[in-house]
Amino acid sequence: MNQEIIIVTIDKDLEDLIPGFMANRNKELQLLQNAHASSDFSTIQSIGHGLKGVGGGYGFDRMSELGAEIEIAAKGKKLDRLKELIESYASYLSRVEIRFA
Numbered sequence: 001m002n003q004e005i006i007i008v009t010i011d012k013d014l015e016d017l018i019p020g021f022m023a024n025r026n027k028e029l030q031l032l033q034n035a036h037a038s039s040d041f042s043t044i045q046s047i048g049h050g051l052k053g054v055g056g057g058y059g060f061d062r063m064s065e066l067g068a069e070i071e072i073a074a075k076g077k078k079l080d081r082l083k084e085l086i087e088s089y090a091s092y093l094s095r096v097e098i099r100f101a
Contacts, residue, residue: 005097010059012100021058022098025051029093032070032086036079044082045074051089062092 010018028047035043051067066089073081 002091002095004095006062006092006095007097007099008059009099009101014058015100018058018098021054022093025063025093029086029090032089036082036086039077039079041074041077045071048072048074060096063089066092 028051032044032047034040035047048067048070052064052071053067055061055063055065055067066085070082070085070089073085
C-alpha cells in the first residue's frame with residue numbers, strides 16, 4: 001500500500017481543535033472496521049456520511065471523498081468495496097501530516 005506522506009495545511013486558528021478531531025477520526029476508523037466485520041451497513045453508512053461532511057471543513061478533502069464513497073458502498077451493501085475503502089481510509093489517516101499556516 002502507498003506510504004507517501006499526505007500534507008494537509010490547516011489554518012493556525014484551528015490548531016487547538018485538530019488533536020481532538022484526529023482522535024475522533026481514529027475512533028471512527030475502529031467503528032468502521034468493527035461494523036464491517038459484522039456487516040452493519042447502517043453504522044457504516046452513517047459514519048461515511050459524517051466523514052463526507054466533516055473532512056472538507058478542516059481541509060481534509062480526501063477524507064470527505066472517502067466518506068462519500070463509503071456511504072454509497074454501504075447503501076449498496078458492497079462488502080468487498082467497503083473493505084477496500086476502509087483500508088484506504090486507514091492508510092490515509094496513517095499518512096496524513098498536518099501543517100499549520
